[in-house]
Amino acid sequence: MSVTVIGVRFKEAGKIYYFDPGDLPVTTADHVIVETARGIEYGSVVVGIKEVDDSEVVPPLKKVIRIATSDDDERVKENIYREKEAFAICLEKIEQHNLPMKLIDVEYTFDNSKVIFFFTADGRVDFRELVKDLATVFRTRIELRQIGVRDEAKMLGGIGFCGRELCCHTFLGDFAPVSIKMAKEQNLSLNPSKISGICGRLLCCLKYENDVYVENRKCGCKVKNIDALNNVDEDGNIFDLHELED
Numbered sequence: 001m002s003v004t005v006i007g008v009r010f011k012e013a014g015k016i017y018y019f020d021p022g023d024l025p026v027t028t029a030d031h032v033i034v035e036t037a038r039g040i041e042y043g044s045v046v047v048g049i050k051e052v053d054d055s056e057v058v059p060p061l062k063k064v065i066r067i068a069t070s071d072d073d074e075r076v077k078e079n080i081y082r083e084k085e086a087f088a089i090c091l092e093k094i095e096q097h098n099l100p101m102k103l104i105d106v107e108y109t110f111d112n113s114k115v116i117f118f119f120t121a122d123g124r125v126d127f128r129e130l131v132k133d134l135a136t137v138f139r140t141r142i143e144l145r146q147i148g149v150r151d152e153a154k155m156l157g158g159i160g161f162c163g164r165e166l167c168c169h170t171f172l173g174d175f176a177p178v179s180i181k182m183a184k185e186q187n188l189s190l191n192p193s194k195i196s197g198i199c200g201r202l203l204c205c206l207k208y209e210n211d212v213y214v215e216n217r218k219c220g221c222k223v224k225n226i227d228a229l230n231n232v233d234e235d236g237n238i239f240d241l242h243e244l245e246d
Contacts, residue, residue, distance in 0.1 A: 003061060007047025008032060013154070015173045018056070020063045021049055022107065031068035033110070040111040042068060042076050072110075079108040090117055093133050093245040101125050104147065105155050120152050148174055153199040160197060167204050173195050175204065183208040185213045 005018040006026050026032060030045045083106045090103055101121040108115055112218035115138050120126075127144050131134050134142045147155075150168065168175065183195050183206055197203050 002051040003053055004049060005055050005056055005057065005061065006045055006049055006064070007030075008034060008043035009173075010036075010041055010043045011047045012151050013169055013171050013173060016046060017043075017180055018052070018058070018061060020061050021213040022063050023080075024064055025068055026067060027052060030075070033065045033068055033072060034222055035065060038116075039109045039113045040065070042072060042110040055179070075110065077160050079110070079112070082108055083159055086115055086117075089137060090134065093137075097127075097133075099127060099130060099131050101146075104152050112140060116143045118145050118147050118151075120147060122151065129132065150201055153197065154169065156199050160203075162205075166198070172204060176207045178202045178204060181209045185217070187209060 004021065006017040006021045008019055009016050012152050017036075019032070026045055026049060028048045030044050032041060032045055034044055036040055046062060051177060055067075072143055086106045086108070087103065088105065094103060097228075101119045103117060106115065106116045107118070115134070117134070121218075125146070131142050153166055154168040154172075154175075158166050160166055178201075180190065180195075180202065183190060183202070186206070186209065195203055195206065
C-alpha cells in the first residue's frame with residue numbers, strides 16, 4: 001500500500017521527514033508549517049509530492065498545516081535574531097555558574113514554545129540552576145541538550161583537509177557507521193591524523209567508496225595503494241575514482 005507524501009527538512013543537511021500534503025499544491029520551492037514532536041515548526045520542502053510505500057513512513061503521518069506565508073517567513077527571521085540574543089545571555093549565565101560546558105547553538109521552535117540550547121561537555125553537567133535562570137529570563141520552556149563532537153561539527157561547519165566544506169554540514173542527513181576496517185579495505189594510511197575529521201572521529205567519507213573496494217576484492221581485482229581520499233561533489237556524488245588493476 002502506498003501513501004502520498006512530501007519530504008521536509010528543518011535544517012540545512014538535516015534529516016528529511018515525511019508529511020501528508022493533503023490537498024495543498026506543495027512544491028519544492030515552498031516552505032511549510034507542520035506539527036512535530038517539538039511543536040509547530042517551519043520547514044523547507046525538499047521532496048515534492050510523491051507516492052511511497054507505507055513501510056517507509058514512520059507513523060503517525062501528520063498533515064501539513066499550511067504553506068508558509070510572508071508573515072511566517074518574517075517570524076522565522078525574528079526567531080533567528082532572538083537566537084543570537086539567547087546565545088549571548090546563555091554564555092553569560094554559564095560563566096556565572098562556572099559550568100564546564102561549551103555552548104554550541106540555540107534554537108527557538110517556530111511557535112516560541114521552547115528554546116533549545118545545544119552544548120558539549122566532557123561529562124555530565126548539573127545545569128538545574130542554569131535552567132531556572134534561563135526560564136526566568138525567557139519565560140518559556142527550556143531544554144539543554146548535550147551533543148557529541150560529530151554533531152558539533154555538523155552544526156558549526158568547517159573545512160576538511162580535502163579543502164571542501166564538511167560533508168556533514170553540507171549534504172549528509174545522517175551519520176553512517178564508519179570503522180577502521182574501511183580504511184584497511186581501501187589501503188589507506190592508518191595514521192589517525194590522516195583518516196580523522198576535524199571532529200576527531202573517523203572521516204565520514206571512508207564510507208563513500210568502501211562498497212566498491214569490497215566488491216572488487218571479491219572479484220579478485222587489486223586496488224592501487226593510495227594516500228588520499230577521493231573528493232565528492234556538493235550532492236555527495238563521488239568523482240575521480242581510483243583506477244583498478246586486473
